[in-house]
Amino acid sequence: MTRDTIAAIATPLGQGGIAIVRVSGPEACAIVARLLERDRPLRPRHVYVSKLRDHPGGSAIDEVLVFTMRAPHSYTGEDTAEIQCHGGSVVSGRVLQAVIEAGARPAAPGEFTRRAFANGRLDLAQAGAVADLIAARSDAAQRLAWSQLEGHLSTRVETLRESVVAARALCEAAIDFADEDLPELENTRLAQEIARVRDAVAALAATFARTRVRYEGARAVLVGRPNVGKSSMLNALAGRERAIVTPVAGTTRDVLEAAITVCGVPVIVADTAGLCETDDLVERAGVERTRAALADAGCALAVFDGSAALDAADRAVAAAVRGRPFVAIVNKRDLPAVTATEDVVALLGDAPIVELSALRGDGLGALEAAIARVLLAGGEGDDAEVGIFRERHRDAVRRAAENLARAAQTLDAGAPLELVASDLAAAADALGTITGVVTSEDVLDRVFAEFCIGK
Ligand SMILES: Nc1nc2c(ncn2[C@@H]2O[C@H](COP(=O)(O)OP(=O)(O)OP(=O)(O)O)[C@@H](O)[C@H]2O)c(=O)[nH]1
Ligand SMILES: [Mg+2]
Incomplete structure (x- = not known):
């Protein structure tokens, strides 16, 4: 099949040291050669330094590096020329313009790779x-x-x-x-x-589910009644003072996020105002946001205060996470235990439970492992798995x-x-x-x- 010759700037627009203009198709080498100051033929896989003109015999735009590859030994499987000019949208734009006026056509998105596929260089999955x-x-x-x-x-x-x-x-x-x-x-x-x-x-x-999480990352949302230590947990996971922590209940109003990596998976952890019923207008708006964050989270982190008795607000939290993927966290284990593990089991049934102290930072490894297990849907997926x-x-x-x-x-x-x-x-x-x-x-x-x- 004969195709026309396409060209495009392969590097991002904007200023940079170097920009690359890529040309592929039967005329690629001839078009580029016509624009160069040097008039000897371009040997494939050799790099040349030359001035490049705006049209054959015209004035120089830039000094460039050029190399060519002959079909089928190129990415597209066609004759290909690559021009390295100085970065900057004007220079690379003018080089591209010169190539197009000399006979190439602007490439559509992905057209180089589409040609590589059509020429059997890659299959569609690749x-x-x-x-x-x-x-x-x-x-x-x-x-x-x-x-x-x-x-x-x-x-x-x-x-x-x-x-x-x-x-x-x-x-x-x-x-x-x-x-x-x-x-x-x-x-x-x-x-x-x-x-x-x-x-x-x-x-x-x-x-699919676990591989998608590995590729895209996921969101985890901290919920729990006021003062259980959600913000402390965010800070402990992030390893920095991301959120304000105070002994005042209702400190966090808006949703705050921190990006962390859990067992190789990028996770955005969101700290929230929790889910408690309240008359405070600001806090109520925060609760709305918590519900929205919960709706698109891959994993809810339900936090309970191990140093206090479970109450109605904790039961509301349990009800909100039940039926979705979650990890239960019993916090403040550095203090005398009032709520036992069995109490949380009684509340949530057979759920993953991690006990720790956000204040001291112990138990975080177990928490991360539990989050990863939930996000990866229990799969053993790792880098070696074909997913x-x-x-x-x-x-x-x-x-x-x-x-x-x-x-x-x-x-x-x-x-x-x-x-x-x-x-x-x-x-x-x-x-x-x-x-x-x-x-x-x-x-x-x-x-x-x-x-x-x-x-
Ligand atoms: N002893 C102890 N205190 C903790 C622990 N985690 C948090 N605290 C304390 O509990 C209080 C509340 O902590 P926060 O992290 O602000 O709790 P929160 O759930 O974000 O609270 P709100 O934003 O108000 O809903 C603070 O005084 C923390 O220092 C812990 O593991 N052990
Ligand atoms: Mg908070």
Whole structure:
């Protein structure tokens, strides 16, 4: 397929030491060569220093570094030229303009990567991982995106898809033997094979929640009646005096946040005014905000004062967190205990409970571990786990799982094997959309629309 030549500034707009203008397509090297002062040919993978002109024979814009790569040995798989000019939007803008006037077209967002996909340099899961790597906001996110860019998810998904295709082949063979004695044995094998791949697909689907938390991070919200030590807890977790702490009940009014890392997961911890009924106008507004913060938290942190008896306000806190993911914290364990662990268990049932002293800072390790367990949905997920965190991948895996379940039922019910084969085909197609073995322009448009220009 012949394509036109595209160009874009690949570095962020604004002032910087260097900006990079990237050109890809059949004319890339010729276009750039025409603009350079030097008139000898550019050898691929050699770096040249030259003045670059606003048009062939025109006046110099800047002195640049240039190198070229020949198809298919480039990111896009096409002839590519990269120009390093001085950073600053005017310089890089004029270099881009010169390249465009010399015959290139401005690239759409993600168009370089889309060409890399079209030329088989990357599959669709890897292409998406490029955007995820660029957008990563934590070390954990970077490691996840990099692992997918290296192809670990693609390999897992392709293996699953091949298993489904193999099951379908078994099915087709059984259809061909329908008049003979073989089917009984073949049916059992087929059923076993479908069950096996169904389990593997379910295991991949189960990684979504925890992998998403590892990639995106999560929110945890401190709730509890006034004075139990919520703000002290925030400060202890953040390792600095983020919130005001006083012996006065109702100190915290607004929602205050601190970013921390819990077992490699970025977590925003929010301190709140709590949930108590109050006539104070300001405090009531704070309580409203607490409810809103609670609604979109991945984990509630329900704090109780271990040095005082549980009361109606504590029961209201328990009611607010029940039914959502939470950790119960019994604070002020440096003081004589009035509330025992059993009292909290009686209030909240079989919930994760951590006892500590925010004042002394002991027990924080156990608290962090408990938060991580809740946020990662009990999964053992770690950097080595191949997981999914994109909704597009989750939906595809879900569709595959549904079709595999239907195939198993259809087979079990003794319905025609043609129906089983068609469910298996749909399952294989669903998995194929992840790596892009099966795809449509629509899906590609959506995947690449998330990219920045120049990538
Ligand atoms: N002994 C002891 N005192 C604590 C501990 N944690 C907090 N306190 C004290 O309890 C009082 C209230 O602490 P805060 O952290 O302000 O409590 P809060 O829940 O944020 O209170 P409000 O914002 O008013 O709802 C302060 O005097 C703290 O020093 C603890 O672990 N042990
Ligand atoms: Mg407070």
